[in-house]
Amino acid sequence: MKITSKELRQKWLDFYKSKGHVDIGAVSLIGDGSTGVMFNVAGMQPLMPYLLGAPHAQGRRLTNIQGCVRTVDIDSVGDSSHFTFFEMMGNWSLGDYFKKEKTAWTFELLTDVFGLDKDKLCTTVFAGNAAAPRDEETAQLVIALGIRPEHVFYLPKEDNWWELEGTVGTPCGPDNEWFYPIRNLDDPKFPDDYVEIGNDVYMQYKKTESGYEPLQNKNVDTGFGFDRMLLFLNGLTDGYETDLFAGAIRKLEEISGMVYAEGGEAQRAMRIIADHTRTALMLIGDVNGILPSNVGAGYILRRIMRRAIRYCRQLGVGSDAMLEVAKIFIREVYSDSYPLLGEKEGYILEEMGKEAERFEATLATGMKEFEKCLAGIARKNEFMGKSDPAYVPETVIGGKQAFRLYDTYGFPLELTEELAAERGLTVDTVGFDAAFREHQEKSRVIQKGEAKGGLESHSEQATKYHTATHLLNAALKAVLSPDCNQKGSNITDERMRFDFNFDRAMTAEEIAAVEALVNEKIAEDIPVVCREMSLEQARAEHFVGVFDSKYGETVRTYSIGDFSKEMCGGPHVQRTGVLGKFRIVKEQSSSAGVRRIKAVLE
Numbered sequence: 039m040k041i042t043s044k045e046l047r048q049k050w051l052d053f054y055k056s057k058g059h060v061d062i063g064a065v066s067l068i069g070d071g072s073t074g075v076m077f078n079v080a081g082m083q084p085l086m087p088y089l090l091g092a093p094h095a096q097g098r099r100l101t102n103i104q105g106c107v108r109t110v111d112i113d114s115v116g117d118s119s120h121f122t123f124f125e126m127m128g129n130w131s132l133g134d135y136f137k138k139e140k141t142a143w144t145f146e147l148l149t150d151v152f153g154l155d156k157d158k159l160c161t162t163v164f165a166g167n168a169a170a171p172r173d174e175e176t177a178q179l180v181i182a183l184g185i186r187p188e189h190v191f192y193l194p195k196e197d198n199w200w201e202l203e204g205t206v207g208t209p210c211g212p213d214n215e216w217f218y219p220i221r222n223l224d225d226p227k228f229p230d231d232y233v234e235i236g237n238d239v240y241m242q243y244k245k246t247e248s249g250y251e252p253l254q255n256k257n258v259d260t261g262f263g264f265d266r267m268l269l270f271l272n273g274l275t276d277g278y279e280t281d282l283f284a285g286a287i288r289k290l291e292e293i294s295g296m297v298y299a300e301g302g303e304a305q306r307a308m309r310i311i312a313d314h315t316r317t318a319l320m321l322i323g324d325v326n327g328i329l330p331s332n333v334g335a336g337y338i339l340r341r342i343m344r345r346a347i348r349y350c351r352q353l354g355v356g357s358d359a360m361l362e363v364a365k366i367f368i369r370e371v372y373s374d375s376y377p378l379l380g381e382k383e384g385y386i387l388e389e390m391g392k393e394a395e396r397f398e399a400t401l402a403t404g405m406k407e408f409e410k411c412l413a414g415i416a417r418k419n420e421f422m423g424k425s426d427p428a429y430v431p432e433t434v435i436g437g438k439q440a441f442r443l444y445d446t447y448g449f450p451l452e453l454t455e456e457l458a459a460e461r462g463l464t465v466d467t468v469g470f471d472a473a474f475r476e477h478q479e480k481s482r483v484i485q486k487g488e489a490k491g492g493l494e495s496h497s498e499q500a501t502k503y504h505t506a507t508h509l510l511n512a513a514l515k516a517v518l519s520p521d522c523n524q525k526g527s528n529i530t531d532e533r534m535r536f537d538f539n540f541d542r543a544m545t546a547e548e549i550a551a552v553e554a555l556v557n558e559k560i561a562e563d564i565p566v567v568c569r570e571m572s573l574e575q576a577r578a579e580h581f582v583g584v585f586d587s588k589y590g591e592t593v594r595t596y597s598i599g600d601f602s603k604e605m606c607g608g609p610h611v612q613r614t615g616v617l618g619k620f621r622i623v624k625e626q627s628s629s630a631g632v633r634r635i636k637a638v639l640e
Contacts, residue, residue: 054101068326076335076600077107101129116306118276123317125264133255164212165192209241236262286312307349314346334600357394404447437469503534512602513555563615564599
């Protein structure tokens with residue numbers, strides 16, 4: 039069947055409304071701090087408290103279409119299927135219906151409403167292991183509905199099981215993934231010719247220290263990719279040919295004189311410009327909209343926009359092409375589903391234009407310096423090649439050179455890496471990190487007589503623990519209360535001690551959640567960014583200052599993504615990934631209204 043994006047949106051919502059679900063609408067793309075991430079990256083993320091047992095004001099059967107932003111695979115954007123902004127069609131049962139109803143409804147939606155061929159549908163279920171049994175129930179239910187038995191595949195935990203890694207006491211369970219062929223449609227073979235189109239998660243167990251136990255209130259969590267479903271239903275293989283992007287691509291063809299269908303670098307540039315422009319305007323125009331900056335979520339937005347602008351130049355058009363594309367998304371594609379964009383159109387275009395002007399100036403001077411780096415490498419290779427036939431040509435831009443581009447000309451490391459890759463070169467990122475550390479040490483001014491942040495030494499291990507206190511402070515605010523604040527700390531090379539205001543003992547579940555959140559931030563290997571600014575500016579940017587009396591007119595701030603922002607004397611590691619595994623050893627009372635956590639890094 040042929041279907042527009044607006045029709046698909048309505049069909050999904052109407053179908054689940056007919057099954058007693060309430061459309062709860064979408065929430066902000068910007069993370070609120072409760073889940074410890076900058077952006078919502080999955081449709082179920084805003085519903086986590088209710089999947090964990092909290093009652094939802096709108097009932098036990100819910101549905102929506104939730105916008106998401108994910109940039110971990112930004113380098114893949116430019117192919118036919120990767121996007122930084124995407125939408126997830128979801129529906130949930132909070133302890134209401136379960137497998138029998140959900141398998142039937144998914145099958146009905148895919149075959150009767152969307153018209154997919156039941157004989158080509160494939161599905162995967164959990165194969166079972168020592169901790170949880172094989173999911174025969176779901177397998178038999180889908181076969182009874184009409185899925186061919188040979189199209190039901192049993193896969194291991196890493197493929198068909200959902201849980202929050204590193205937590206205890208949280209819901210988890212097997213999932214049932216649905217697949218449809220994208221190529222060789224007359225005789226498709228699984229899995230080579232198939233792509234996943236959706237996923238039903240059955241949260242029927244609770245994690246324990248020793249394994250899993252049955253959950254009293256069983257939940258269903260469904261997620262189907264809106265962009266991908268639109269692709270399938272229209273018989274396309276290129277996500278940029280759906281009506282979500284068609285107008286934007288036509289505008290870029292018109293401005294550039296290039297033809298998208300001819301492929302090559304022009305096609306890739308058009309995809310990147312269209313995708314990144316859409317994401318940027320969604321973030322700026324969000325109900326909790328952000329602006330480009332050098333820290334946190336604002337830094338990610340800046341990187342996305344500047345990448346789009348660079349590809350405008352590669353396509354041979356000015357950055358105003360990005361603004362023309364933005365108008366199409368706002369006025370034509372998302373006018374009904376995201377009306378706030380229309381209300382904020384003038385503001386969105388103005389801010390995008392400002393960032394374009396800033397980056398054009400940066401590029402004009404920075405590109406000259408970048409070309410000097412390349413010329414220096416070329417001269418060295420030419421000279422050494424003439425004098426030594428065995429000489430291996432240099433293909434790496436030095437770390438100090440990359441840092442100079444960053445520090446003096448405003449080139450993010452990622453931009454230098456991208457530019458280098460286009461010339462067949464790489465960047466010495468280890469050397470860049472070393473130059474960055476050296477710069478931080480030189481700029482660090484610790485006031486005479488100032489306490490060393492609770493450290494007994496400035497050793498490498500103590501420095502790791504000090505950074506970990508920032509992660510712990512932010513995690514306590516997210517899990518327990520935003521009003522939690524550090525009341526003191528003591529750090530040695532062997533452990534950290536952290537005091538904070540809280541009026542009761544933490545539960546085992548809260549301790550596990552804090553521990554898991556800190557380890558999640560460590561695993562994300564987030565850069566720790568140091569900036570000096572006025573105390574007034576730091577407060578305006580919502581940096582946490584625990585002991586205000588310690589600070590002068592100029593303060594040093596440390597940001598760990600958008601998760602932790604503190605005024606601090608340091609020292610700190612460069613990236614969270616070096617910290618190892620964080621483990622809370624003990625939680626106890628320190629004094630009236632103050633709790634104490636002892637923790638180690640392993």
